[in-house]
Amino acid sequence: MVGSDAHAAFIGVTKVFPPAARDQAPVHALGPVDLALRRGEFLAVVGPSGCGKTTLLESLAGLVAATSGDIIFEGAPVLGSAPEGLGVVFQEDASLPWLSVWDNVAFGLRRLGESRSEIERRVDHALAFMGLAGFSRAYPAQLSGGMRQRMCIARTFVMRPRLILLDEPFGALDQQTRLLMGDELLRLWRETQATAMIITHAIDEAVLLADRVAVMSARPGRIIDLVETGWARERDSRIVADPRFGTLTARVWEKLRVESLKSIGRTSLQEARSP
Amino acid sequence: MKAVTARAAFVLGAALALEGACRAHLVSPMTLIPPSDMAGEALALLTRPETLNSLAWTVANVAAAILASIAVGLLAAFILHRRPRLRRALDPFLASYYAVPFFVLYPIFVAILGLNRWPLILIGFVFAVPGMLIAVLDGLDGVPPIIFKLSRLYRMSRAQTIARLTLPAVAPAVFTGIKLTVAYSFIGIIAGEFILADRGLGFAIADAYNRFDNRTMYGLMLLVLALLVAANSGVHAAERRLRRRWERP
Numbered sequence: 001m002v003g004s005d006a007h008a009a010f011i012g013v014t015k016v017f018p019p020a021a022r023d024q025a026p027v028h029a030l031g032p033v034d035l036a037l038r039r040g041e042f043l044a045v046v047g048p049s050g051c052g053k054t055t056l057l058e059s060l061a062g063l064v065a066a067t068s069g070d071i072i073f074e075g076a077p078v079l080g081s082a083p084e085g086l087g088v089v090f091q092e093d094a095s096l097p098w099l100s101v102w103d104n105v106a107f108g109l110r111r112l113g114e115s116r117s118e119i120e121r122r123v124d125h126a127l128a129f130m131g132l133a134g135f136s137r138a139y140p141a142q143l144s145g146g147m148r149q150r151m152c153i154a155r156t157f158v159m160r161p162r163l164i165l166l167d168e169p170f171g172a173l174d175q176q177t178r179l180l181m182g183d184e185l186l187r188l189w190r191e192t193q194a195t196a197m198i199i200t201h202a203i204d205e206a207v208l209l210a211d212r213v214a215v216m217s218a219r220p221g222r223i224i225d226l227v228e229t230g231w232a233r234e235r236d237s238r239i240v241a242d243p244r245f246g247t248l249t250a251r252v253w254e255k256l257r258v259e260s261l262k263s264i265g266r267t268s269l270q271e272a273r274s275p
Numbered sequence: 276m277k278a279v280t281a282r283a284a285f286v287l288g289a290a291l292a293l294e295g296a297c298r299a300h301l302v303s304p305m306t307l308i309p310p311s312d313m314a315g316e317a318l319a320l321l322t323r324p325e326t327l328n329s330l331a332w333t334v335a336n337v338a339a340a341i342l343a344s345i346a347v348g349l350l351a352a353f354i355l356h357r358r359p360r361l362r363r364a365l366d367p368f369l370a371s372y373y374a375v376p377f378f379v380l381y382p383i384f385v386a387i388l389g390l391n392r393w394p395l396i397l398i399g400f401v402f403a404v405p406g407m408l409i410a411v412l413d414g415l416d417g418v419p420p421i422i423f424k425l426s427r428l429y430r431m432s433r434a435q436t437i438a439r440l441t442l443p444a445v446a447p448a449v450f451t452g453i454k455l456t457v458a459y460s461f462i463g464i465i466a467g468e469f470i471l472a473d474r475g476l477g478f479a480i481a482d483a484y485n486r487f488d489n490r491t492m493y494g495l496m497l498l499v500l501a502l503l504v505a506a507n508s509g510v511h512a513a514e515r516r517l518r519r520r521w522e523r524p
Contacts, residue, residue, distance in 0.1 A: 063424055082428045092421045098443040098517075111429045111439075 006036035006072070007195045008060060008163055013069035014220070015055050028220040030055050032069060035214060035223050037163070042189055042196045044206035046256060047216025048263035053199040054091075056221065057165050060197070061088050073163065087161030091168040095140035095148050102127065102136040105155045112159075126154040129191075130184065146177045150184070157188055164189070166198040170205070178202070179237040182209055186236060203256065207248045208237060215255045218262035225255045308493050316494030317501070326479070330498070333464060333476040336392050337506075340399030340460040341453075347400075348407025348452060353437070355408070356415040372405045377463070381471050395467045395475070402463030406455030414448020415441070450514040457506050465499060476502075 014031035030052035037043050047053050058064040060071055062082040071078040073086065096104050105126055109119045127133045130150045140148050149169060156164060166185070170178040182205060189196050200206050206213045207229060215225040229248055231239060239245055290310045296302050297309035308316075320326040355362040377398060384394035422444055426436040442449075468477025476499055483492035 061428065063427055082430055084430075086428075088424075088428055090421055090424065092419065094421045094425060096422075096425075096440070096443070098446065108429050111431060111435070 005038050007039040007041075008073045008197075009036040009071070010034060010056070010060070011070040011072065013056075013059060013066045013071055015052065015059060015064065016067045030059075030066075030219075030221050033221065033223055037195050037197055038211075040193055040195055041211045042186075042198070042209055043212050043214060044198045044200060044210035045214045045216060046200060046203055046206045046252060047221055048218050048256065048260040049201070050263060051216045051219050051259070052221035053216060054167055056216075057088075057167050057197065057199050060163075061086060061165055063088075085162040087156035087159050087164050089149075089153050089156050089164070089166045089169045091171045093140075093145075093148055093172075094152050095143075097140050099139075100136065101132060101138050101140070101143070101151050104140065104151055105158055107155060108159045122158050122160075123154075126158040129157075129188065130154045146173050146181060149173065149181065153185070153188070157192060160192065162194055164192075164194050164196045166196065168199055168201065171201070178205060179208075179240075183236045185209065190233060203249050203252050204240065204245075207245060207252060208239060213248075213252055215252055216259070218259045224259070225252075227252055305487075305489065308489055312490065313493040313497045316490045317497040320491065320494045320498065326495075326498075329474065329476050329479045330502075332392070332474050333468065334502070336395050336464045336468075336475065337399060337460050339392075339396045340403055340464060341456050343396070343400045344403035344407050344456045344460060345453060348404045348456065349411055349449070351404075351408050352411035352415060356412060362412075369405060369409060377401050378467065378470065381467065395464050395472060398467040399460040399463035403456040403459035406459050407452035410448050410452030410455060411445060414445035414451075417448070418444045446517060447514070450510065450517070454507065454510050454514075457510060458503070461499075461503050461506070 010031075010033045012032045012034060014033070015029045017027040017029055019026050033056060045053055045056065055064055059066045060073065060078060062078050062080060065080045073083045076083070096107065099107065102123060106119050106123045109122060114122075124133070124136075127136050130153060132147065132150055132154065135143060135147065140151070143151065149172075153169065169185075170181050173181060185196075185198075186209060198206070198209060207227075210229055211231065213227040213229065214223050215227065216222065217224045227248060230244070293302075293307070294309045294311055297304070297307060297312075321330075355365065380401075381394055381398060384397050388394050388397065418441060422440050423436070426440055431439065464475070465477040465480075468475035469481045470477075472478045476495060480492055480495045480499070483489075483495060
């Protein structure tokens with residue numbers, strides 16, 4: 001059941017993709033998934049490759065229609081179109097190369113028909129917050145991968161979403177940059193008071209960022225564990241030195257290891273080692 | 276050496292070599308006149324009303340063929356991109372398109388459209404439109420799917436998506452298509468005038484050729500060349516301006 005404090009929820013959600021060719025079987029990618037996001041929390045979802053993490057996120061974003069079950073956002077069902085108040089940061093480079101950084105960030109606000117002064121105020125604030133104020137007139141090709149992703153995050157946050165979905169947003173970045181970007185994300189999450197859900201392969205990233213970590217099974221992906229991290233809202237990447245960080249990471253890995261082995265067709269590490 | 280300088284040096288060197296060969300009578304003046312004479316004749320031709328009329332006629336025909344090819348090619352590319360079955364069905368025709376000698380269709384075009392500029396514009400159009408169509412189709416194939424996810428997230432209409440996302444994303448391919456369109460329209464219309472018309476620069480070149488008037492013929496040829504270079508340079512400049520904005524390292 002969905003609790004009264006749930007900001008968004010998956011109730012018995014499944015997704016079956018039709019066969020790609022006549023001689024192939026349908027792909028049962030997801031579910032059934034039951035998961036509720038508490039208002040204002042930071043939830044991370046980890047799972048083996050191909051378990052349906054992105055499908056889960058995109059179904060909440062209205063980009064993929066679930067085969068069965070209900071997806072609820074702010075009490076209303078998500079029915080195949082992006083709900084208002086929801087923002088997504090993608091793993092892929094979603095910058096628009098023909099627009100300057102400033103215009104990239106302003107893109108969504110212009111679609112909403114906001115006044116010019118309001119757009120300027122919000123875009124300038126978002127760029128300053130993400131440390132991109134000095135690059136507002138640059139074009140995406142002039143930025144590093146990390147800066148481009150910061151620009152895409154700014155483009156999402158400038159819309160003031162109440163629910164932010166992040167699909168492996170730092171997947172293409174090096175470890176140091178990932179940690180620093182994580183800090184920026186936490187800072188932004190605190191400032192906006194939004195609910196956040198991040199999909200990631202990286203267990204340490206999930207444990208560092210999230211209030212709760214949802215562990216998914218191998219395909220068809222289901223939620224097999226929910227780990228409360230218990231971190232204070234005011235936190236940053238320095239918590240990796242906290243002894244609890246190692247304990248939490250180990251707990252998540254313990255669950256995930258078995259599922260990861262299943263996803264590559266093995267049941268034990270011994271079997272995985274043997275030719 | 277910059278590419279522009281190297282290109283200019285190459286053209287100048289070739290012109291000077293030709294000039295020297297002509298002046299030293301290594302090439303017969305019945306075959307080729309010196310480039311400086313061609314340039315002088317071209318300038319002189321530009322003062323004659325009949326040349327200006329021919330020029331205006333040809334430029335108007337080429338412009339009409341280019342605009343029609345761009346509009347139809349762009350529209351057809353969007354339709355075929357959204358209709359994969361139709362595209363698969365038409366692929367063999369597109370692949371073998373230029374094997375068809377379109378000039379043999381000119382009498383049919385004249386019978387349908389009359390003895391005026393429209394059959395020539397149609398020749399230029401049928402020559403140019405596949406270049407635009409194929410280039411834009413390739414460009415549409417390369418548009419990253421993330422663009423369409425953004426469109427859905429921002430709840431954009433189909434028209435907004437095309438205007439604000441798809442067209443800008445596909446702009447480099449559109450420029451490639453325009454360059455091909457310019458070249459093919461010129462070829463189609465000048466060749467059409469050369470063989471089949473009684474007006475235009477192509478006809479004037481053929482007329483000078485038949486009268487053994489080498490000076491006029493080469494002057495007109497230089498004018499056609501200058502016209503083509505100017506048109507292509509305009510498209511290149513617009514493309515460079517766009518790319519400089521997007522691809523600065």
